[in-house]
Amino acid sequence: MKRTILALLLITTLFASFACERRGPSGTNATDSGGEILVGYYGDLTGRTASFGQSTRNGVEMAVDEINKAGGVMGRKVRVIVEDDQGEPNKAATVVSKLVNQDKVHAVLGEVASSNSLAAAPKAQEAKVPMISPSSTNPKVTEVGDYIFRVCFIDPFQGDVMAKFAAKNLKATKAAILYDFNSDYSRGLREFFTRSFKALGGQIVEEKSYTQGDRDFSGQLTAIRSANPDVIYVPGYYGEVGVIANQTKQLGIKAPLLGGDGWDSPQLWQLGGAALNGDYISNHYSVDDPSPAIQKFVAEYKERFKLLPDALAALGYDSMKVLADAITRANGTDSAKLRDAIAATKNFTGVTGSITIDKDRNAVKPAVVLKLVWDETSKGGKFSYDATIYPEGMTPPATTSGATPATGAASPATAGPPPPPSPAKAGASPGSGTNR
Numbered sequence: 001m002k003r004t005i006l007a008l009l010l011i012t013t014l015f016a017s018f019a020c021e022r023r024g025p026s027g028t029n030a031t032d033s034g035g036e037i038l039v040g041y042y043g044d045l046t047g048r049t050a051s052f053g054q055s056t057r058n059g060v061e062m063a064v065d066e067i068n069k070a071g072g073v074m075g076r077k078v079r080v081i082v083e084d085d086q087g088e089p090n091k092a093a094t095v096v097s098k099l100v101n102q103d104k105v106h107a108v109l110g111e112v113a114s115s116n117s118l119a120a121a122p123k124a125q126e127a128k129v130p131m132i133s134p135s136s137t138n139p140k141v142t143e144v145g146d147y148i149f150r151v152c153f154i155d156p157f158q159g160d161v162m163a164k165f166a167a168k169n170l171k172a173t174k175a176a177i178l179y180d181f182n183s184d185y186s187r188g189l190r191e192f193f194t195r196s197f198k199a200l201g202g203q204i205v206e207e208k209s210y211t212q213g214d215r216d217f218s219g220q221l222t223a224i225r226s227a228n229p230d231v232i233y234v235p236g237y238y239g240e241v242g243v244i245a246n247q248t249k250q251l252g253i254k255a256p257l258l259g260g261d262g263w264d265s266p267q268l269w270q271l272g273g274a275a276l277n278g279d280y281i282s283n284h285y286s287v288d289d290p291s292p293a294i295q296k297f298v299a300e301y302k303e304r305f306k307l308l309p310d311a312l313a314a315l316g317y318d319s320m321k322v323l324a325d326a327i328t329r330a331n332g333t334d335s336a337k338l339r340d341a342i343a344a345t346k347n348f349t350g351v352t353g354s355i356t357i358d359k360d361r362n363a364v365k366p367a368v369v370l371k372l373v374w375d376e377t378s379k380g381g382k383f384s385y386d387a388t389i390y391p392e393g394m395t396p397p398a399t400t401s402g403a404t405p406a407t408g409a410a411s412p413a414t415a416g417p418p419p420p421p422s423p424a425k426a427g428a429s430p431g432s433g434t435n436r
């Protein structure tokens with residue numbers, strides 16, 4: 001009996017060590033043995049922000065399937081190893097450690113929430129494995145080191161976009177802020193929005209915080225109501241925002257809520273429903289964009305997942321495509337060469353726009369402002385395209401053929417005409433106060 005257990009143990013150990021060593025002769029991820037390309041993906045698949053991780057994984061999967069169907073990257077098939085971090089920073093660090101040290105992946109894609117990326121990035125950096133965050137927007141993420149990249153814009157820009165939209169398009173002079181105290185993302189946006197809004201002559205009349213998982217916001221909202229703001233900036237994640245929207249209306253507050261990309265989830269509507277009508281967010285792309293590349297992506301994604309692709313899905317897709325492009329230019333997966341190739345990414349055409357990585361390893365891209373529109377008849381909500389805002393110094397591309405040029409679009413955050421607006425949509429006509 002003892003012998004059998006011992007033998008079993010031996011076999012398992014042998015098998016386990018074989019499994020760890022299976023890639024590359026020296027077992028280091030810096031080697032380029034020419035076999036499969038291994039990509040680690042980590043995200044929240046079961047936690048409080050699970051729709052972020054699931055959408056992103058869908059986008060990554062879609063990109064990988066396309067790449068493999070077309071013969072792989074330089075003839076090498078791509079295989080993704082998926083890890084669930086349950087939306088917790090310490091777990092994010094653990095799974096990325098496993099991906100880089102044990103699975104010996106060539107690159108890592110993830111995370112969505114900035115606090116999770118911040119916790120995990122040092123593991124990728126120490127192992128010198130390039131990591132591309134599809135959608136973490138806090139500036140500190142890529143400051144971790146020269147192996148850490150992102151394919152999205154950053155929050156000083158995102159906060160500025162909403163501050164300008166509030167001041168110029170909504171003519172707000174008094175704003176209140178309700179932010180998530182434990183989230184690097186939310187704290188950052190609070191700071192950047194405040195800076196820009198004040199620079200425009202606006203005033204922050206009240207400011208309150210909460211933490212993820214809270215369900216009662218009436219104390220904070222009552223204080224905010226007394227300050228009588230024109231708008232309330234809520235840079236949080238959908239799970240709390242949906243509840244906040246409901247409680248805002250229950251307290252009789254009329255001021256619209258403004259938010260960021262963190263609201264983007266189909267589940268937001270299940271939580272907030274009609275209470276979200278007339279609110280606005282900044283985001284990475286719009287499913288309404290008539291550009292053929294976006295419409296092709298939207299159609300294929302819908303066909304496969306029976307859902308509209310949110311920004312997470314589109315950015316997940318783009319992160320994998322940027323990685324594949326860089327591997328081709330690096331002529332393999334040698335980690336230093338791959339790092340340099342990602343850093344040299346220029347005018348890469350993604351679903352979320354043209355991607356150029358700047359010297360700080362961030363993508364410089366426009367943002368869209370979306371209006372939340374609730375339809376009582378169908379009891380469904382949608383994010384309706386309102387405006388595109390370009391970062392300072394970026395010239396908008398020429399209008400796509402066939403698209404109607406924007407008329408009367410008021411004051412984008414920086415110079416430059418807006419890109420093609422969405423086609424007119426029944427049931428989602430922009431109300432007064434929007435810029436169309």
Ligand code: PHE
Nearest residue numbers: 113114135136137185261262
């Ligand atoms: N930008 C958010 C963060 O950094 C994550 C996010 C991106 C959420 C896109 C939704 C959509 O935490």
